Amino acid sequence: MKIAKLAFGLICLAILASNIVTMSRWSEARGVYDDICYLRQAHLFQRLGVGGLNTNVALDYDHYFEGKLKEIAFAEWSDQMRWPCHNPMPNGKIVMQYPPGTGFLLALFPEGHQVVPLYVAASLIVCGLALSGIAMARTLPSVVVAGLFGALTVYLMINPAKASYSVAPTMALCAVTGFLTALWLSRDKRSVLLIALIGLLLGASVNFRLPNTLLAAGYFLFLGIPFLWTRSLATFVQGLGFGAGVIVGMMPTLIAQAINAGSPLATTYGSVDVVAPAFDLVVLGHYLRDMQFVLIVLAIGSTAWLLRVGEGSVRQVALVVAGNLAVNLVFFLSHPIFTSYYIVPIAMLSLWSVSFAWLMQQAAPLGREPASLEASSR
Template identity: 80%
Template structure:
C-alpha cells in the first residue's frame, strides 16, 4: 500500500509540475474579453485600494482599460457604453459586471504577471489536499480512489479552469470547503466555529462568481429541514452560524453592488445576461458531449453509493451533497446557456466532500464495514 501511495503522490506532483510549466507560458493578452475585465478590476484595486470596488468607467483616467482594448483590436474602445463586460446603471454610471473577488486576488501580484501566479497558487492548494487524501487512505481501494481523484482534480486546473480566471480560485475554495465539510460531519460534537468557517468560504466564493451562491443550498437544506422538524436549539445555532458566515463572506460583493448599482441587492449585470431558466435540449446535449458530464456522473454515482452507508457521518455528507447537486444541476441544466465550466464548482465541491468523508471514517467503523462484507468462513457455516 505504501508503494501505491508513493506512486499516486508522484503522479499528482508530476501533473502539477507539467501544469506549472504550461501555465508559465500563458499570455495575459489572449484576446478574451473576460480576461481584460478581471485585470481592470485588479488594476483598480492596485490604484485605489478598497476604493477599487468602484468600477465606474470614468475612473479609467489613466487609459489602462483603453490600452487593453486596443491590444485586442477592439474597435469601439473610446465609447464606455460599448466596452465589453460593462453595463450602464440607472444613475448613469458604466460599471464592471463581475463581482470583485477575482480582481482582488489578481491585484495581489505585480501587474503583467498576475494570472500565472494565481493559477499556480490555486494548483498548489489542490495538490496539497490531494496528497493529504492519499496519505490519509487506510486501504488499497481508498488509496486508488484518493489517488485517481487527486490526479484528476490537479489536471482540471488546466482544462477547464483556464476558461475563466474566476474558476481557479473557485476550485481551490471548493476543495478546502469540501475537506472542512467532511471534518465537520465526522466530529461527534459538531463545531459551530467550523460550520461558520465553511459558510464564510462558500460566501467568499460568491465574490468570484455570483452563481457560486448556489453552492450553499445543500447546507441550508441539511440544517434547515431538521430544524423545522425538531426545533432543536443546537441545529438553529448551527444554521445561524453558517448563514452568518455566508453573509460575511459575500460582503465584498454586496458592497460592490451598493457602490456600483445603488443597492446591495441590485446586480451589475445587464438584462441580456439575466437569462431565465428554460430547458433546452441543445444545451443539454452540449453538457453530454463535454468533460463536465464525467464529473456529474462521478458526483452522482459517489453520492448514491454513500447514501447507503451505515456510517452516520458518511451518509450525512451524502445528504448534504445530494441536496446541493439537486439544486445546482437543476439550475444549470435548465439554464439555456452553456459554458465549459458552469457545473464544475458543484461537481468538485461534491467530490471533495465525499472523498474526505470516506477517508475520515473512524478505524472501528471501517473494520466493522469490512467484517460485514467478508463471507463467513467454512468453520462458521451451520452444520
C-alpha cells in the first residue's frame, strides 16, 4: 500500500510540475475581456490601496485600461461607455461588474507577472490537499480512489480553471472548505469556531464570483432545519457563527457594491447579465457534452452512495452536500447561459467534502462512534 501511495503521490506531483511549466508560458494579453478587467482591478489596488475598491472609469487617468484594450486590438478603446465588463450605474458612474477578490489576489504579485503566480499558488494548495487525502487512505481501494481524485483535481487547475482568473482561487477555497467541512462534522463536539471559519471561507469565495454565494446554501439548510425542529441553543449558535462568518467573508464585495453601485445589495452587473430562470434544452445539451457533466455525475454518485451506506458524521456530510448540490444545480441548469466552469465550484466542493469524510471515517480510531447531530446539540 505504501508503494501505491508513493506512486499516486508522484503522479500528482508530476501533473503539478507539468501544469506549472504550461502556466509559465501563458500570456496576460490573450484577448479575453475578463482577463484585462481583473488586471485593471489589480492595478487599482496596487495604485490606490483600499481605494481600489472604487472601479469608476474616471480613475483610469493613467490610461492603464486603455492600453490593455489597445493590446488586444479593441476597436472602441476610447469610448468608456463601450468598455467591456463595465456598466453604467444609476449614480452616474461607469464601473467594473466583477467583485474585487480576484483583482486583490492578482495585486499581490508584480505587474506583468500576476496570473502565473496566482495559478501556481492555487495549484499548490489543491495538490497539497490531494496528497493529504492519499496519505490519509487506509486501504488499497481508498488509496486508488484518493489518488485518482487527487490527480483529477490537480489537472483541473489547467482545464477548465484557465477559462477565468476567478476559478483558480475558487478551486483552492473549495478544496480547503471541503476538508474543513468533513473535519467539522467528524468531531464528537463540533466547534463553533470551525463552522465560523467555513462560513468565512465560503463568504470570501463570493469575492471571486457572485454565484459562489450559493455554495453556502446546503450549510444553511443543514443548520437551519434542525434549529426550526429542535430550537436547540447549540444549533442556533452554530448557525449564528456560520452566518456571521459568511457576512464577514463577503464584506469586501458588499463595500465595493456600496461604493460603485450605491448600495451593498445593489449589483454592478448590467441588465443584460441578469436573466430570468428558464430551462433551455440547448444550454442543457452543452452541459451534457462538457467536462462539468462528468464532475456532476461523480458528485451526485458519491453523495448518493454515502447517503446509502454512510453512518453518523459521514451521512451528515452527505446531507450538507446533497442540499448544496440541489440548490446549485437548480440555479445553474435553469440559467440560460452556458460557460465551461459555472458548475465546477459546487462539484469540487461536493467531491472534496465527500472524499475527506470517507477518508476521515477510515482513519478514526477503532471502536469510536461517529459524531451525531443529536450528541453535538446537547
